[in-house]
Amino acid sequence: MVEQDDRLSRVFSALADPTRRDMVARLAAGDATVNELAAPYDVSLQAVSKHLKVLEEAGLVSRSRDAQRRPVHLDAEVFDLMTKWIERYRQQAEERFQRLDAVLARLQGKASPADERPERIEGEAG
Amino acid sequence: MVEQDDRLSRVFSALADPTRRDMVARLAAGDATVNELAAPYDVSLQAVSKHLKVLEEAGLVSRSRDAQRRPVHLDAEVFDLMTKWIERYRQQAEERFQRLDAVLARLQGKASPADERPERIEGEAG
DNA sequence: GTCTTGTTCAACCATGAGGTTGAGTAAACG
DNA sequence: CGTTTACTCAACCTCATGGTTGAACAAGAC
Numbered sequence: 001m002v003e004q005d006d007r008l009s010r011v012f013s014a015l016a017d018p019t020r021r022d023m024v025a026r027l028a029a030g031d032a033t034v035n036e037l038a039a040p041y042d043v044s045l046q047a048v049s050k051h052l053k054v055l056e057e058a059g060l061v062s063r064s065r066d067a068q069r070r071p072v073h074l075d076a077e078v079f080d081l082m083t084k085w086i087e088r089y090r091q092q093a094e095e096r097f098q099r100l101d102a103v104l105a106r107l108q109g110k111a112s113p114a115d116e117r118p119e120r121i122e123g124e125a126g
Numbered sequence: 127m128v129e130q131d132d133r134l135s136r137v138f139s140a141l142a143d144p145t146r147r148d149m150v151a152r153l154a155a156g157d158a159t160v161n162e163l164a165a166p167y168d169v170s171l172q173a174v175s176k177h178l179k180v181l182e183e184a185g186l187v188s189r190s191r192d193a194q195r196r197p198v199h200l201d202a203e204v205f206d207l208m209t210k211w212i213e214r215y216r217q218q219a220e221e222r223f224q225r226l227d228a229v230l231a232r233l234q235g236k237a238s239p240a241d242e243r244p245e246r247i248e249g250e251a252g
Numbered sequence: 253g254t255c256t257t258g259t260t261c262a263a264c265c266a267t268g269a270g271g272t273t274g275a276g277t278a279a280a281c282g
Numbered sequence: 283c284g285t286t287t288a289c290t291c292a293a294c295c296t297c298a299t300g301g302t303t304g305a306a307c308a309a310g311a312c
């Protein structure tokens with residue numbers, strides 16, 4: 001919205017498109033030219049070129065020169081950025097889930113769980 | 127574009143927005159109501175409600191009922207979907223990189239690497 | 253019942269994304 | 283040189299998205 005401020009937004013946004021994910025999948029098997037990449041899709045070469053630009057600006061691919069060709073190469077490093085973000089919050093959420101489980105188990109022994117309103121387990125959100 | 131066909135597109139798309147990623151981060155610390163979630167942002171409650179709808183449709187959060195409140199809960203499972211996709215292609219890309227490294231190392235012993243045009247290492251893309 | 257609180261729905265507006273076509277550039281080929 | 287190949291840039295169209303405001307609904311509080 002702000003014009004895609006941060007790197008992470010650009011990466012997620014780039015991979016939100018099925019065509020672009022498909023291109024990444026293809027590129028994981030080896031570098032390819034724009035024409036080669038365009039072949040499977042029923043869109044213009046220009047559209048593919050645009051997709052590649054998006055992937056490039058997200059840092060997912062880089063392009064070199066080989067005569068008139070512009071071979072596209074997949075850069076795997078950015079994936080780490082996403083993985084780290086995802087893992088971080090997934091782990092937090094799962095830990096919280098474990099704790100909730102424990103709390104519920106404890107409550108089962110003491111009283112009815114209906115008494116409890118587990119909006120916060122022991123954490124803080126602000 | 128097609129109207130966000132698959133699950134993966136919805137998840138990536140949902141997380142492409144910094145505000146929504148921020149909400150996910152907040153929710154990783156514990157469930158929260160719409161009002162609580164809206165507090166830090168300078169947008170209307172309705173806008174926040176919309177963001178939550180997007181996160182919900184992506185399967186990232188679920189909403190329950192507590193009187194007039196609609197507590198929002200982070201569902202960590204969908205993260206796996208992303209992680210799997212990412213890891214799959216990252217690994218392929220990295221393996222390819224290893225192979226390229228090996229090829230270059232071999233070439234160093236034989237001839238000048240400038241002779242080689244390594245558009246494909248040994249793979250296929252079609 | 254009416255009021256207040258919490259949230260969603262509906263209509264609208266501005267911007268951006270993905271698609272198109274047509275022209276322009278870059279480098280090999282003849 | 284002009285032509286062909288490979289690609290990008292520019293202008294345009296359409297629709298989705300994120301924001302707005304105002305009204306509606308749902309449920310406790312008075």
